[in-house]
Amino acid sequence: MNVDGAMKQDRRGFLRVAGTTTAALALGGLPFAAHAARAATEKLKIGVVGSGRVGGTLGGVWVKAGHEVMFSSRDLEHDKKLAANLGPNARAGTPREAAAFGEVLLISVPYRALPDVGKDLGNLVKGKVVIDTCNPIPSRDGDIATWAREKGAGLASAELLPGARIVRGFNAIGYARMGAAHEQPGRIGMPIAGDDAQAVAVASRLIREIGYEPVLIGGLAMGKYLMPGTPLAGERTPDQIRQIAATLK
Numbered sequence: 001m002n003v004d005g006a007m008k009q010d011r012r013g014f015l016r017v018a019g020t021t022t023a024a025l026a027l028g029g030l031p032f033a034a035h036a037a038r039a040a041t042e043k044l045k046i047g048v049v050g051s052g053r054v055g056g057t058l059g060g061v062w063v064k065a066g067h068e069v070m071f072s073s074r075d076l077e078h079d080k081k082l083a084a085n086l087g088p089n090a091r092a093g094t095p096r097e098a099a100a101f102g103e104v105l106l107i108s109v110p111y112r113a114l115p116d117v118g119k120d121l122g123n124l125v126k127g128k129v130v131i132d133t134c135n136p137i138p139s140r141d142g143d144i145a146t147w148a149r150e151k152g153a154g155l156a157s158a159e160l161l162p163g164a165r166i167v168r169g170f171n172a173i174g175y176a177r178m179g180a181a182h183e184q185p186g187r188i189g190m191p192i193a194g195d196d197a198q199a200v201a202v203a204s205r206l207i208r209e210i211g212y213e214p215v216l217i218g219g220l221a222m223g224k225y226l227m228p229g230t231p232l233a234g235e236r237t238p239d240q241i242r243q244i245a246a247t248l249k
């Protein structure tokens with residue numbers, strides 16, 4: 001599957017989502033549609049929950065791309081320093097403040113923290129596009145990771161973050177490379193999985209803006225392949241990802 005056609009604007013200003021002209025998106029007063037339309041062209045507010053290696057790096061490159069980013073973790077002082085180094089488009093807050101601030105959320109915590117994050121954020125994630133980088137690693141995260149692997153990481157995250165419009169992404173490349181893809185735009189593919197076409201389109205835009213070419217491998221059930229140690233792990237071209245994804249079920 002390819003996300004290139006997931007969200008395009010036609011001459012009448014309608015948005016095409018997954019190949020279907022969605023007339024409703026041209027009507028004012030529909031928050032969901034309005035959000036998707038804005039996401040196609042305007043700068044976004046991004047809430048980062050988990051401002052460690054991945055969250056700090058991705059949040060930083062999105063700040064450089066012109067978005068407004070609020071960083072959060074359980075260490076507000078760390079996040080204030082991080083934001084101060086990135087300039088006026090960056091700020092710091094609690095995880096609940098970041099979730100309320102963000103039109104799009106990046107959740108990037110150790111998997112063992114995800115149940116608490118889900119409870120803490122509660123309704124704040126409902127209806128929001130959430131990019132989920134979190135990998136269940138039993139040796140690090142314990143029983144919750146074993147459960148998530150059995151269920152599949154995408155479906156498990158959806159259960160822990162009820163109501164979120166989850167897109168799995170950035171799961172199996174090293175954080176140190178996440179700020180470098182823009183040096184050769186489109187060369188490296190980013191496999192993603194999600195059930196919500198508009199959430200996929202918004203995430204795809206953010207992924208493309210920092211230099212990766214998003215490749216939708218399927219719905220959240222396919223998120224089980226977006227982890228270290230799977231055939232899709234590591235840096236690959238978009239075509240390589242498509243070829244590998246075609247062999248997976």
Ligand SMILES: NC(=O)c1ccc[n+]([C@@H]2O[C@H](COP(=O)([O-])OP(=O)(O)OC[C@H]3O[C@@H](n4cnc5c(N)ncnc54)[C@H](OP(=O)(O)O)[C@@H]3O)[C@@H](O)[C@H]2O)c1
Nearest residue numbers: 050051052053054073074075108109113134135171174175
């Ligand atoms: N490292 C990589 O190259 C890489 C690549 C792809 C995917 N991943 C996955 O992405 C996730 C993040 O990895 P990472 O390497 O960035 O980890 P990390 O450097 O340890 O950062 C984790 C962040 O989550 C925060 N955190 C932990 N518990 C929290 C909670 N209950 N509420 C809010 N924030 C919390 C931590 O800060 P406090 O502890 O101060 O709260 C920290 O800011 C993991 O699931 C990992 O498997 C990692």
